Amino acid sequence: MAVVFKAPHALCDVPMHYCPGCTHGIAHRLVAEAIDELEIEGKTVGVSPVGCSYNNYLYFNCDMVQASHGRAPAVATGIKRCLPENIVFTYQGDGDLAAIGTAEIIHAAARGENITVIFINNTIYGMTSGQMAPTTLLGQITTTSPYGRDPKAHGYPIRVCEMLATLEGPAYIERVSLHDIKHIKKAKEAVKKAFKVQIAGKGFSLVEILSTCPTNWGLDPVESLKRIEKELIPHYPLGVFAGSDLEV
Amino acid sequence: MGQKLLMKGNEVIAEAAIRAGCRHYFGYPITPQTEIAHYMAKAMPKVGGVFLQAESEVSAINMVYGAASTGKRVMTSSSSPGISLKMEGISYAAGAQLPAVIVNIMRGGPGLGGIQPSQSDYFQATKGGGHGDYHMVVLAPSSVQELYELTVEAFNIADRYRILTMILGDGVLGQMMEVVNFRDEEKIETYDKSWATCGHNNEREHNIITSIHIDPVILEQWNNDLQKKYRLIYEKEQRYELYNCENADIILVAYGSVARICKGVIKEAKEQGINIGLVRPITLWPFPVDAFEKVIDIPSAFLTVEMSAGQMVEDVRLTVNGKKPVYFTGRMGGMIPTVNDIMSKIYEIKNELKI
Numbered sequence: 001m002a003v004v005f006k007a008p009h010a011l012c013d014v015p016m017h018y019c020p021g022c023t024h025g026i027a028h029r030l031v032a033e034a035i036d037e038l039e040i041e042g043k044t045v046g047v048s049p050v051g052c053s054y055n056n057y058l059y060f061n062c063d064m065v066q067a068s069h070g071r072a073p074a075v076a077t078g079i080k081r082c083l084p085e086n087i088v089f090t091y092q093g094d095g096d097l098a099a100i101g102t103a104e105i106i107h108a109a110a111r112g113e114n115i116t117v118i119f120i121n122n123t124i125y126g127m128t129s130g131q132m133a134p135t136t137l138l139g140q141i142t143t144t145s146p147y148g149r150d151p152k153a154h155g156y157p158i159r160v161c162e163m164l165a166t167l168e169g170p171a172y173i174e175r176v177s178l179h180d181i182k183h184i185k186k187a188k189e190a191v192k193k194a195f196k197v198q199i200a201g202k203g204f205s206l207v208e209i210l211s212t213c214p215t216n217w218g219l220d221p222v223e224s225l226k227r228i229e230k231e232l233i234p235h236y237p238l239g240v241f242a243g244s245d246l247e248v
Numbered sequence: 249m250g251q252k253l254l255m256k257g258n259e260v261i262a263e264a265a266i267r268a269g270c271r272h273y274f275g276y277p278i279t280p281q282t283e284i285a286h287y288m289a290k291a292m293p294k295v296g297g298v299f300l301q302a303e304s305e306v307s308a309i310n311m312v313y314g315a316a317s318t319g320k321r322v323m324t325s326s327s328s329p330g331i332s333l334k335m336e337g338i339s340y341a342a343g344a345q346l347p348a349v350i351v352n353i354m355r356g357g358p359g360l361g362g363i364q365p366s367q368s369d370y371f372q373a374t375k376g377g378g379h380g381d382y383h384m385v386v387l388a389p390s391s392v393q394e395l396y397e398l399t400v401e402a403f404n405i406a407d408r409y410r411i412l413t414m415i416l417g418d419g420v421l422g423q424m425m426e427v428v429n430f431r432d433e434e435k436i437e438t439y440d441k442s443w444a445t446c447g448h449n450n451e452r453e454h455n456i457i458t459s460i461h462i463d464p465v466i467l468e469q470w471n472n473d474l475q476k477k478y479r480l481i482y483e484k485e486q487r488y489e490l491y492n493c494e495n496a497d498i499i500l501v502a503y504g505s506v507a508r509i510c511k512g513v514i515k516e517a518k519e520q521g522i523n524i525g526l527v528r529p530i531t532l533w534p535f536p537v538d539a540f541e542k543v544i545d546i547p548s549a550f551l552t553v554e555m556s557a558g559q560m561v562e563d564v565r566l567t568v569n570g571k572k573p574v575y576f577t578g579r580m581g582g583m584i585p586t587v588n589d590i591m592s593k594i595y596e597i598k599n600e601l602k603i
Contacts, residue, residue: 012454042450047314048458057456063445065317066458068340071310074302078314078322079445081298082272086447104310107303 008032010041010061017055021214021221023178024052024120028059030184031091031118034192035062038199044087045079047072051093052126070101073108076115087198089116095125098134098158105164112169112203116194119160119206122213123232130216134158137235142216157235161208165241171203172243175236177210179228183238196248205243210236251430257392258283258422261351261415262291264399265323267434270349271297272322274311276304276330279363280419281353284325305330309337309350316346317457319444321403325351327419328369329360331377338412339378343459345474347406349399350384351415353422354555356582364582365419367504370559373416374533381471383478384412385485386532388503392426398530404437409481416532418555420505420584481534488536489528490543496525497603498594499547501564503529506553506585513590522594535563544571548603553590554578573601 007013010032018024035041044062048054050069057064067075072090080088097105097119108115124142125131131144135157139148149157161175172194176187187209194205210232212224219227255263262284265273273288285301292299302308308324315322326334331352341348354369356362371377373386385405389395395417402413445455461467489507492514493499502510507528517524527543527550529536549572552561561576568574577593579585597603 041448043447045318045445045447054460055462057458061454063448063455064457065314065445066344066456066460067310067313068336071306071313071337074307074310075314075317077300077307078272078274078311078316079318080314081300081311082315082318082320082322083446103303104307107307 010035023211047090049092049096073104094135117206119208122211161241172205173241175208179225262287268400268403270321274308305333309334316348319441323349335378342382345410362582367555486536487530488539491526493525499525501552549573
């Protein structure tokens, strides 16, 4: 009997701690499938963030380094500069990457650091129970914007891909979504391409993945997926922001 | 044989690191240590190494964290305000048991302070600085020659114990030029680094470098292991110099460039018929309590001299433990104590104790 679907080797066979309906699990799987298909697990070093995915060093089967909050691109830089032949990726949420780690991501991108960044944008701080993130949409209710995000008080959400695409350093930047099967397949291709860009030595690659946080959005898993389509994508349009003509 | 050169202290630190096998340096400019970065920027490409000017001290120390995770020898350097910024990364690297060398060429504080020499980061270096129960090995050179020798040794110590080693100098040492005798070959100790995250190559289980252990039972055990390591270092790595202590009426305690001034004081005092000794801690952590055990019965008093409001003097008092009076004199804010300053204090003590 032919095996048509199995767990990726790059994903450890352990229970995950994520909430029901959270799309971290899907994003993890896409990264692991890409690692498997490119046969790079043995030479890959991943960097875990601070946030809900802080301990994904337990989930990925490659060597893993846990970084302090927001510093994963700097940690990845240190690793990659020591091991230029290896594959180095970070996995970061929007609080980690777009708030406390803004300097690190911008400068890693500006240097064209040959690393891959998997950026999970769910417009909220998940682990610390639903605070406003730099990516929180206007009007969105969070535990620290209980009356909705008001631009006069809280400023405006940051579009990371568009911002980084103004730099000359990045080789490849794409925003994808996990809200349905079709988009998950596109997300998979983007993640795989990002790793291929690194393997080809082309420089900095980042894939922003629009994700859900049912627990802190106060929505059930299905409604959460619908929210991505209805509210997130209009503000965070999907597409390639750098390297659209890049062949790898 | 060897090589005899006239060099600036900061440049010698950089050269020593390269001779010790360090091929990765991450830094950010700050006076009075920037010559280390200048030297690295020129020298690293010639030896196939990496010099990277980070966007901040915070990023530089996290690049060190990443580089150290791979098992490679790595260094960063800064001066006081920059070291404060590195403290987060230092705590994480200490927690994750990563070996690396950190140089602090101290300047006056607090805040932006000034750019002149100081020793006011002693507490930060030896008592924590970052959060959590951790220590770095802290080495305090007192000459350009010692900057060379202790920088090489710092890498060996870091690898031996999987620990951060700090070179704690000051603006005087960093900026001064002296003759340095380089050896033809360095004694580079090699240790097992099977813990490193450098790709498992499908030959072993995945390695994990982390400072987080969410289960308190495991975190306590992790801390117990750290403390066990610190006790071992405390037993094995204390270094110090005893100078003219044999018949001393008063023994000075000073490190770094201040210890040099104290040797001038000893000479001056001798001419005035006073016998003064010096305990010069070379390791500030572990503090060299052994040195005090050797000399405790000799003097009438100890006089600690620092370029601070009195930081190391607390460890001197803890060590002397009331057996002898412990005095302090110091200058702050980038001012350097003179021989006359210290001689005045010696006369004050002599009058008070009637010696």
